[in-house]
Structures are given as structure tokens and as C-alpha cells.
Amino acid sequence: MENFLSILRGNPLVSFTILLLVILTLPPIFERLRLPGLVGLLFAGVILGKDGLYLLDADSESIELFADIGKIYLMFVAGLEIDLAEFRKTKGRSLVFGSLTFFLPLLMGTFVGLNFGFGWNSSILIGSLLASHTLLGFPIVQRLGMVKNQAVMVTIGATIFTDIAALLVLAICVSIHSGDFSAASLVMQLVSLGFYAIIILFGFYWLGKEYFRRTGDEESNQFLFVLLAVFLASIGAQLINVDKIIGAFLAGLAVNDVVGDGPVKEKVEFVGGTLFIPFFFVGMGLLLDIPAFLKTIQFQLFLVISIVGGLIAAKFLAATVAKFIYRYTWAESFTMWSLSLPQVAATLAAALVAYQVKDADGQTLINEAVFNSVIVLMLITSILGPVLTAQFATKLPLPKTREDEENRNIESTLDEWLPQLKNEIKNDHFTVLIPIYNPYTQRDLIEMGALLAKKESGIIVPVSIAAAHVHMDDPQVDGNLKQSQILLDRAIEISQEFEVSAQPIIRIDDDAAQGISRSAKEKNANLIIMGWSENTGLKARLFGTILDTVFWSSHCPVAVMRLLDHPVNLRRILVPIKNLSQATLETIKFAQLFADSNQGIITLLHICDRQTPQEQITEFKTTLSKLITEYELSKECKIKMIIHDSPSQVIIRASHQFDLVVLRSFRRRTAGGLAVSDITTEVLKKLSCSLVLFGQPHS
Template identity: 85%
Template sequence: MENLLSILRDNPLVSFTILLLVILTLPPIFERLRLPGLVGLLFAGVILGKDGLYLLDANSESIELFAEIGKIYLMFVAGLEIDLAEFRKTKERSLIFGILTFLFPLFIGTYVGLNFGFGWNSSILIGSLLASHTLLGFPIVQRLGMVKNEAVMVTIGATIFTDIAALLVLAISVSIHRGNFSPISLIIQLVSLGVYSVVVLFGFDWLGKEYFRRTGDEESNQFLFVLLAVFLASIGAQFINVDKIVGAFLAGLAVNDVVGNGPVKEKVEFVGGTLFIPFFFVGMGLLLDIPAFVKTIQFELPLVLGIVGGLILAKLLAATGTKFIYRYTWPELFTMWSLSLPQVAATLAAALAAYQVQNTAGERLINEAVFNSVIVLMLITSILGPILTAQFATKLPLPKAKNNEDYRDIGSTLDEWLPQLKSERENENFTIVIPIYNPHTQRDLIEMGALLAKKESGIIVPVSIANAGVHMDDPQLDGNLKQSQMLLERAIEISQEFNVDTQPMIRIDDDISHGISRAAKEKNANLIIMGWSENTGLKARLFGTILDTVFWASHCPVAVTRLLDHPVNLHRILVPIKNLSKVTLETIRFAKLFADANQGSITLLHICDRQTPTQQVTEFKTTLSNLITEYELSEKCKIKMIIHDAPAQVIIRASHQFDLVILRSFRRRTAGGLAVSDITTEVLKKLRCSLVLFGQPHS
């Protein structure tokens, strides 16, 4: 039996299969228990390691490779997800909070280390491990609509300073521990690190923009370019005696502006969040020595309490200092504190790097007790931080109008957007592009387009894409063209029933999605109406579906329909509204257009969770009422406000009374790179009436 287990442990394919099974099953189970999914991955590492079933060997080459890639990828995503646009707005205040939330933990952590008998180098490193933070609570403030609060933006921006400073201390501490330190070597190290940082931050940024500009829509090659940049930066860091994770983090910052929030970023995060980053957490669990871990808690409890308590106190002091400097409110103080508590990405990666470093005498930079204490710290703060954020973020003051450099309130923003949207409509020669491929859904697409175009005295452009071959005399291309011609002839027949101007179009293209978006641009279309696609395979998730690409590449809004009845029979329209933005107004405008064309009525549904302040609910409803009046919706539009903590369930239940639900396209990722449940995705799976998924380009 032992021989069989040994053979299985040494088989990379078996190890990879076990890891996939763990990643697929454990995180959802722990999330249902209200625990972070990464805790489940650590737990799996412990169970499958040498102190459990021993199905995986932490020292095998395959496991070490998977965990190493995951560690690099984790730090890369941490840099990639920092919103540089928001950071630039509050960079001075972010710098001050970043300095405070770095120095307080550094001093307290160093003090704890010295008091427990560690040397200056190890003690300072312990302090730096406490200094960084991971924004696990960000999805919570995003859900509450408080991302634009200045205190939240300052905390997000401070992540850049704390992570870079912590990784710099790690680089210096490693150099000292290996015996390579001297005043001259320190200067050389700092200079080389500075030159290296400039090369990565500016060189990779320039190369990325040039490569993306030249490759256009070749997303797969752009995805590979980003991966190459990550690992090149990591290898480069090793050449200057800096840990790989420093290069990975800088690479994330470097390509941040290049990839933006587009499909390439989604692919990068999907691969990382699905495979590599979970590998790292399982690898961390494999490294845990359970007897030593229990012994640490049992006999080194003062050290554990010192590190955990020191972190909580230090982050509170930093937030308090920032509050009094910039006169923030108490809820803002506690929100900044709770957001900066979780210690996951940089902390775990740096702790593992320090634990694995040995000098010539075989001594580690930090011992097993400190490493285990950091694991306890991660477990406690990753649970405590989001809980506190949910508690305090609901009490944040609503954004107020400030100068032109800052965000403005919703009311003033609507005053700017509404006239702009109205003037755009007045100047439009309304054109709707309708890609047709499936004869069974063709009629409903043409019917919906015809209703909208007739209302606006516009035109519809049925488009059929014929897949190009290598040669233009390819018989298969001729067959595609004949099929396209038949589809367009049928489209003309249907459009004549509605007496609307039709301009059919055949396009030869080697990519269907790009053919659609290019045809829409050539016709200067105002809207694209498409049929629903159920393609959710691995290829679709990695390289995107036709819908994903059209959403990203098109210059105009896209309406994806899944109709269970003919459009002429859809009169009662439900539009869930999460917040008010220009994209939301565009969605309401589309609903209004369809309601006007089909003698329908609209219900705007806003769902608040139970912790939302009453003042915020009242102000939002007042703003919606003003919007209805200004947008001339009063006769056919109602407002429905519901307090509930499960928005998807409310939307699904409310949809039973309506013929059509119009959802806005929206995606969200966590700061750690692991995907979280999206309300729209859940609604799409369970909705039993007709729907339109409405999206703006680049949304």
C-alpha cells in the first residue's frame, strides 16, 4: 500500500488531477460555511500532506512548480487589480495613509520580534510582514456603492505603497541573511532595484501598449504576452538578488494600464483564479507541519497573540492618525481599519519566501513558529476584516459634491448626463445592426429590431457573416455565402411585415465576432441586437464567446436577447437598478424605447440590503423619481424598492409578474483573484421569462 501511495505521489499527472479535484470542490463548501474559500484550500493541503493522507508531497518537483507559479501569479494579480485611475485622484492622501499603515505595523512587529528573542533582521522582517494588506473587503464596499468614498479610495491607493515597501524590506532582509550585506552592497542593491523597477514599470508598459496596438484584436497572443511579462519580470528580479514576487507585483502594475478592464484582463484573472493561485494555497497547506503548528499555538501562544494583536492595534493606530489628519468621520476610520486588516496575498507570499531562505549555517530567516503564526494571522484577519467592513461601511456618509477634481453627487451628475443623452438621440439617424445565423431565432430578432427602428424612424441592418477560407475560391466559402443569402432573404420578408427600411448585408470575415463589430462601425450603428449563446465551455471561458468579444469590441450598445415569446407580446418590463451611472441611464433609455414602441410599461426595481442606511434609501428613491420626471417616463414607469439581502432571489421572484427583464451586463472579481458569485449570472440561470442582457462597450 505504501509503495502504491509513493508511486502516486511521484506521478505529476496524479498530483495535478488531485489538485483540480480539490479546487473544484473545497472552496464552495467552505464559502457555504461562511469561511473564505482559501481556508478550504489550506485545509486540503493539510489533509493531503504528510500529516494526513500523504497523497501529495510538498517536496516533489511538480508540486513545487505549481506552488511557485501560483505565488508569482498571486502577486501579479495583486498589482494588476490596483485601480491606478482611482489611485491618482487621492495619491497624496494615499501616500500618507500608506506610510502610516506601513510604519506602525513595522515598529510594533519589530518590537514583538525583539521581545521574543529574534535578531534585528528577522524582527524587522516580521514587522514588514504585518505592513501590507489585501483588500478582501473591497467587493463589500463595491456592493454598497461606497467605492467613491474618499476614505475607501485612500485605503485602496495605500496598497501600492505598503506592498512595495514590504517587498523592499524582504529583499534587503534576504540579502542580509545570506551574508551578502554591506553598506556598499546595500547601495548597489537599492540602485539596481531602482533601475530594475524603472525598466519593468515603464519598459513593460511601453512594450505592452505597442504590442497591443500592433496586434489589435488578437487576444490570445496578448494573453500570452502578459504571461511572458510576468515571468520575465520574476526572472529579472532573481538576477538582482530580489525575490521573484517583487518582479511579479511590479509586472502587475506595469501592465495595469495596458490591459485595462478588458477581455485580456479577464482571461488572465480567470486562469490565475481557477488554477495557479489555488495551487499556491494548497501548497501552503502542504508545508504546514501540524504537530509543530499545534505546538506553536500551545507553547508559543504569546508570540501568536503578539503578532495578531500587534497587527490589529497597528492598523487601528494608522487609521486613527489618518482620521485626525484629514478629519474623516468615525465610520470612515473603522472602514479604513477593517479594509487594511486582511493579510493574505503579499503577507503569505513574503512569509513563505522568508521561511524558505537559509544562510550558510542552515538557519532560516524566520522560523517555523513565526511562519505558523502568520498562518493564524491570515485565518483570523481574512475572516474578521470582511465582517467588520460589512458592519462599518454601511455607516459611511454619502458622497457629497466637491470641486471638479473630485466625484460629484448623483443629482449633479444626472443634470449633466440627461441633456447629453437627449441631444444624442435628437441627432441620431437610428440604425440597428442584427446579426443573423439561427433560422429559429431570426424572426424574433428582426421583429424586435423592427419595432425599435420604426419607433425612431430608423433602419435595420440584418448582417450575415460568411466564414472566410484560406482562398476566396474555396467551395466552402461559396456554400457559406449561399446560406447567408437565404437568411437575408428571409430577414427582408419579415421586416416588410413591419414596413421598416431594411439594408441587408453579407460580410466575409475569418472571425464572426469581429465581423459583427466591424459591420456595426461601418454602418455607424446605434445598437446591436443579438441572440443568446449557451456556449460556456473551457474554450469559451478562456478565450471568450462571440458575445463577450462583441461586447468589448463594439462601439455602440449591445442587446443580447433570450426571448420566450414574440416581442410584440412583451409589454410588462422589469429593469433592476443597482446604482445610477451613465451605463444605467443607457439601460433605462433602451427600456423606454422598447416600451414606447410596444405600448409597454416599465418598473424600476432597486434592492437594498438590510444594513443600508434609511437616509441613503430615501435619497436614492427621490433621485429615481426625479429621473422619471426628467426622462419623461412618469406615465408608464413605476419604482419598486425592496429591502433584502439576496438581490438575485428578489429579481427572480419579481420576474413572475413581468414579460421581459432587462439586465445590465456586469462582472466582478475579488482582490485575491478568485471569482465570486455574480447576481446577474445567478439570475440568468434561473430566470423563466424573456430577458435582454444590455451592455455598453468596455463595460
Template identity: 65%
Template sequence: MDGLFAPIPSNPLIDFTILLLVTLILPPIFERLKLPGLVGLLFAGIVLGKSGLGILDQDSESIKLFTDIGKIYLMFVAGLEIDMVDFRRTRNRSLLYGCLTFAIPLLTGLAVGQLFGYSLNASVLMGSLFASHTLLGYPIVQRLGIVRNQAVMVTIGATIFTDIAALLVLAICISIHSGSFSPAGLVVQLVAIAGYSALVLVGFDWAGKEYFRRTGDEQSNQFLFVLLAVFLASVGSELINVDKIVGAFLAGLAVNDVLGKGPVKEKVEFLGTTLFIPFFFIGIGLLLDLPAFMVTLTTLFPLVVAIVGGLIISKGVAAILAQLKLGYTWAEGLTMWSLSIPQVAATLAAAVAGYQAINASGDRLVSETVLNTIIVLMLITSIIGPLMTAKFATKIPPPNSLSNLEDDSALPGENGEITLVPPKASTFTVLVPTQNPQTLSYLLEMGALIARHESGVVIP
């Protein structure tokens, strides 16, 4: 097999062409098999990577660039899709769910680490790996037109809290391992994050409004301004020792009001969802080392089961508690669970950082065994997360509008249901028949796409 593909030179142009070809062909094939197209991209990464044909090298600069851009774009679009009026109303709910989906997995990971004989510091770091999550299922809820569903918005908002908190725990654990931890350093880090968040949210919003006001209808320059904002925010977040995805999410929130629902926003989202975000999922598949994966599964099966099972169960408990507290339906609660399961971006970054942290005695904070297990966790959760999202999210009807409601306290009723205000007569409305369960999900997706383009609503 190596001889067959040896004549193919390795350069960015060929890598880009292969990524385009895979993105075009595989997702429709997997969707015909009743699987999310994202799973097809992950599968393509495994086949094309070092464990398969070896056509693409995950360590090449071009692949790293495409993957990083896709990861940044994923979080940026997630922030861009949030209606800021609704988000401000649900910020307390996002904080509540963020605390639950951070604390419960953290304690579970700590217990697993202690059970298998790891040090307290390593066990806490393992718990922090459980606590974060990556919104791999976001493209699915976006396609279904339910991003503005309150439960989905709360889950998206909770992501920023879990990732920042997990990365803070990582920084503390590494500094303790190296013997350089100090409470003053932690305070400085917290102040830096707070100041940077305010700078991006306020500064980028002001700069965007001024630039758009001065440029008028120059969509090309406005498009470039938005791209500059997201990557500038990502670089800035790394300068204060926070993962780039945090800056990208903040940039999405910052330029949200500036873009509105105009053509520039459509172009920005189109570029990401069509091109760079699929590249990110292919890059995840490239990371898998099948031989190490099989060795880890066979020799460390109890640890793998404890880590994977502990993560899934703890995330489920957090989602159910939030659902019961906030009065959501079971479909919404299960969707919150499925969105919080995938462990990719922040988890992998933290695991690698812990593996590379070596103290004066030559001991690693995260052993190679744990690193391989985390890669297994990443693979399993990145597959079952989108699958579960595709299953549960289709049962949530697209909301009419949360902005019709007076305040955050009035959103759920005493019986746990949300009363939706009927659309006005002038509202663009798509009626979807629900009698045939075999066509329901497809019709809802089609109706959501049409309604979203016209800023309308879907009525099942």
C-alpha cells in the first residue's frame, strides 16, 4: 500500500484537493446510510491517515492549519448563531448548566483516577478532561434550525464556561507538577481572562459597528473584517494562555449584533460550514493510531470502560439535572446530553499538554497510557455524540421565537413547558405534515432550511 501511494507528492495543494474531494463525496453517502455526514468525515480521516492508506499526514503544516481553522470556525459560528437578546436572558441558565456539566464529570474523573492508583494531581487533571466538551453536533442542530431553542442555546453558552474552567484546572495542575504554582499566578490568570473577554465583547462590537457604518455596502471588506476579528481574537486568547477556541467563541458573540442577518453573515457561515469545519472533522480522524488504539483496548480495557463510561454517565446526570431544574422536555434534555458528550478540542489539547509536562524527576503528569485512553475516549465520543444528536434533536420542533417572551423567569411554566407565542400574520411560515414518521425528520429539516432563509418559523 505504501508503494502504491508513494509517487503522490506531499504538498499543501494536494492535501487541500483531497480534503475537498472527501468533503464533497462522503457526507451524502453516510447520510444515505442513516448516519450523520460528520461520521463519514471522521471515517475518511481514519482511512486516509497513518492507520489507513497514509495519504494525509496529520503532522504536516498544511493539515494542522486546515484543522486549526476548522476548529476556530466551529466555535466562531456557534457564537455567531446565538441571538444576543436571547443569550442575555439565558445566561444564568447557561451558567447553571455549565457548573453542573463541569463539576459532576470533574468529580467522576477524579474518582476514576484515584480508583486506578493515579496521584491526586493527575486525577484532578483527568477530571478536568471529562469536564470540557466540543460542540461536534452543532452543525446538526444548525441544519435542523433549532439553534435558537433555549436548551440548545444554554448548552452552547455552557461550553465557554466548561472550556475556560477546564483549561484553568490544567494550568494549575501543570504548575503544581512543575513546582511553580502560586495563588497570585491564578489570580493574574483570572483577571487576564476577564479583561480579555470584556475587550473582545465590547471592543470588537464597537469596532465592527464603526467599520460597517463607514464602509456601507462594501461586503468584501466587511467579510474580511469579520475574518480578521475571529483570528485576531483566537491569537489573543493564546497570548493569555487560553485555548484559541475561547477567543473564537467570544468573537462570534462580539460581531453578532454587527452582522445581523445580512448577506455578510451568510457568506461567513457558508465558508465555514462548507469548507473549514468539515476539514476539522477529517483532521480528528487523522489523529487516530489504530495499533495503539487496539493495544489500549485490549490491555487496559477496565480503564477504558471506566473513563468512557464515567464520562457518558456523568454528562448524562448533569444534563438530566439541568433539564429537571429548568423545565425542559426529555428531547431537549437528551439533546443537551448528546451535545456535551464529544471530547475533542480542549480535551485533546489538555491531554497533550499534560503529557508534555515533565517535572525535575522526569515524571510526566499524564502518562502515555492515559494519553492513549483519552484518544480512545475522543474517538468514541466524537462518533456517538453526533449520532445521538441526530437522533434526539429531530424530536425538537424549531422554535417560533424566544424574543417574544418578556423575561428569563417567564420562559418555563410551572409544569415545565414553554408557551410559544403564535407568529404574526406577516411572519413567513412553513407548515410541515407530521403523520408519516418515515418522512418527518427530512421534512422538518427542509422546512427549517426554508424558514431560516426567510427568517420565518416552522409549524409542525
């Protein structure tokens, strides 16, 4: 039996299959238990390691390769997800708070290390492990609409400073431990690191910008370029004797602005979050020596308590000092503290490096007790941080900012936007572009477009994309053109029923999504209407669907529809709204246009968290009332406010009383491959009435 297991452990294909099975099954189970999914991956590593079933060997080349790739990818994504635009807005305060939340934990950790008999080098390294942080609580403040709160933005910006500084300390400590340290070598190390950072941050940025500009829509090649950049940066880091995770993090910062929030970034994060990053956490679990871990808890409990308690106290002190410097409220201070608590990405990666690097005598930079203490630290802070964020972020004052402009209140947003809306409504050139490709949904789409265009005295542009061929004289091209013409002839007949002018076009294109976007731009369309697609397979998640690409590349709003009845019968319209951002106002504008064209009634639904202060609820309702009454957005419009912790359940339940639900297109991801379930996605799966998914360009 042991020989059989040994053969299995030595087979890379078996190891890869086991890892895939673990990644697929365990994280969802732990998330149902209200524990982070990464805890499940660590647990899997322990169970499958030498102290458990021993199906995976931490020392095998394949496992080491998978874990190394995951570690590199984790730090790359950490750099990629830092919002550089927000950092630039608050860089002064971010640097101050970043310094506080770095140096105070660094001093605390160094003090703990010295008191437990570690040398200065190891003690400083222990301090650096406490100094960085991972924004696990970011999805919570995002869901609450508090991202634009200055204290939150400052904390996000501070992540850049703490992560870079912690990795720099790691590089120096590793160099000292390896015996390569001297005053001259330190200067050379810092100089080489400086030149290396400049090459990566500016050189890779320029190369990426040029490559993306020249390749245009070739997303697969752009994806490969990003992968090549991160691994080249990691190799370059090793050439100057710093750890590869420093190169990966700098590469993430370098290509941050290049990839933006587009489809390439989604592909990069999807591959990392689905495959590579989970490999790292499983590998961490494999390295855990359970008897030694329990021994550490039993005989080194005071060390564990000192490291965990020191981290919590130092981060709290940093947030408190920032509160008094910048006169933040206690709610803002506690939120900054809770956001800076979790120690996951940089901490675990650096701890693993320090645990594995050895000097000439074979001694590691940190011993097993410290490494196990860091694991306990990760477990506690990854749970405590998001829990505290959920508690304190709800007490933050309601941001009175637009999503795209700081220090602009809601009323000024309405005052600026609504006159523009009225001018747009009077536009005599209102054009609705409608891609036609499914004869079964064609009538409803044309009918919807005709209703909207007729209301605005505009036109509809049915477009059929005929697939191109290498040889344009191929009979298949002629067949595609004939099929397209049949669809467009039918579209003209339907438009005539509604007395709306139609200007049908046929476009030959290799890429249907780009053909749609380009046709819309050529016709200067005000709106694109498309049918719903249920394609959610692996290929769609990796390379995106036609809908994803149109949402991202279009110059005008896109309305994707799943209609269960003819549009003329859809009169009771539900519009769930999270906040009054520009994107939300545009969604309301679309719903109003359809309601006015079809004698419909709009209900605006706002779901509040149970911990939302009553004054915030009252203020939001007052603003909505002003939106309806003073500006006459709809003659018959209702407001519905519901307090509940699950917005998706409320929307699904409320939809039973309506004919149509209009949802805003919205997607998000988080660092470390920890995907957050989007409310819209959950609603789409269970909604039983007609729906419209409305999105702005580049959404």
C-alpha cells in the first residue's frame, strides 16, 4: 500500500488532479461555515500532507512548482488590484498612515522577537511580517457604498507603501542571513533594487502600453504578455538576489494602469484565483508540521499570543494616531484598523521565504514556532478583520460623493445631470442599434427598440453580423449573407407595425462583438439592445462572452434583455438601486424612458443593511423623493425601502409582483483570488420575470 501511495505522490498528473478536486470542493464548504475559503485550502494541505493521508508530498518538484507559481501570482494580483487612481488622490495621507501602520507593527514585532531570544535580523524580519496587510474587508466597504470615504481610500493607498516596504525589509534580511551582507553590499543591493524597480515600473508600463496599443482587440495575446511580464520580473528579481515575490508585486503595479479594469484583467484574475493562487495555500498547508504546530500552541503559546496581540495592538495604535492627525471619527478610525488587520498575501509569502532560506550552517531565518505563529495570525486576522469591518463600516457617514468625482454631493449631481437628461430626451437623432441573430427573440427585441425609438422620434438600426471567411468568394459567406438578409427583412416588417423608421445593415466581421460595437459607433447609436445569452461555461469565463465584450467596448449604454412576454405587456417595472451614482441615474433614466413609452409604472427599490443608521435611510429616501417630484422623472413612480441583510432575496421576492426588473450591470473581484458573489449574478439565476441588464460603456 505504501509503495502504491509513493507512486501516486511521485506522479505529477495525480498531484494536479488532486489539487483541482480540492480547489473545486473545499472553499465553498468553508465559506458556508462562514470561514474564508483559503482556510479550507490550508486545511486540505494538512489533511493531504505527511501528517494526514500523505497523498501529496511538499518536497516533490511538481508541488514546489505549483506552489511557487501560486506565490508569484498572489503577489502579482496584490499589486494589480491596488487602485492607483485612488492612491494618487490621497497619496499624502496614504503615505502617512502607511508609515504608521508599517513602522509601529515593525517595532512591535522586533520587540517581541528580541524578547523571545531571536537575533536582530530575525526579530526585524518578524516585525516586517506584521507590517503589511491584505484588504480582505474591501468587498464589504464596497457593498456598503463606502469606498469613497476618505479614511477608506487612505487605507487602500497605504497598502502600496506597507507591501513594498515589507518586501524590501525581507530582501535585506534574507541577504544578511545568507552571509552576503556588508555596508557595500547593502548599498549595492539598494542601488540594484532601485534600478530594477525603475525598469519594471516604467519599462514594463511603457512596453505594456505599446503592446496593448498595437495589438488592439487581441485579448489572448495581451493575456500572454501579462503572464510573461510577471514571470520575467520574478526572474529578474532573483538575478539581483531579492525574492521573486518582489518582482511579481512590482510587475502588478507596472501593468496596473495598462490593463485597467477591462477583460484582460478579468482573465488574469480568473486564472489566478481559480488555479494558481489556491495551489499556494494548499502548499502552505502541506508545509505545516501538525505535531510541531500543536507543540507550538502548547509550549510556545505566549509567543503566539505576543505576535497576534502585538499585531492587533500596533495596527490599532496606528489607526488611532491617524484619527487624531486628520480628525477622523472613531467609526472611521476603527474601519481603518479593521481593514489593515488581515495578514494574508504578502505576510504568508514572506513567511514562507524566511522559513525556507538557510544560512551556511543550515539555519532558517525564522524557526518553525514563528512560522506556525504566522499561520495562527493569518487564521485569526483573516476572520477578525472582515467581521470588524462589517461592524464599523456601517457606522461611517453616508458618502456624499459621485463615483467619478470627489467632494460633489448628491444634489449637485442631480442638478448637473438632470438638465443634461432633458436635453438628451429632446434629441431628434435618437438611434437604437439592435443586433439580430436569433429569429426566436428577434420580434421582442425589435418591439422593445421600436417603442423606445418611437417615444424619442428616433430610428432603429437592426444589424446582422455575417461571419467572415478567409476567402470571401467562399459559398459559406454567401449563405451567411442570405441568412442575414432574411433576418433584416423580418426586422423591417416588425418596425413598420410600430410606424418606426428602420435602417438595417449587414456587416461582415470575424468578431461579432466588435462588429456590433463598431456598427454602433458608425451609426452614432444612443443605445444598444441585445438578447440574453445563457453561456456561462468555462470558455465563456476564460475568454468572455459576446455580451461581456460589447459591454466593455461599446461607446454607448447597452441593454441586455431576457423577455418572457412582449414588451407592450411589461408595465410594472422594478428598479433596484444601491446608491445615486451616475451609473444608477442612467439606469433610472432608461427605465423611465421605457415606462413613458409603454404607460408603465416604476418602483425604485432600495435595500438597507440592518445596521444602517436611520438618518442615512431617511436622507436617501428624501433624495429619491426629490428626484421623482421636483424633476418629474416619471409621472407614476414609487419608492420602496426595505431593511434586510440579503438584497438578492429581497429583489427576487419583490419581483413576483412585477413584469420587468431593470438591473445595473456590475462586476467585481477581490485580491488573493477570493471571489465575492455579486448580488446581480445571484438575482439573475433565480429571477422568474422579464429582466433588463443595463450597463454603461466599459462596465
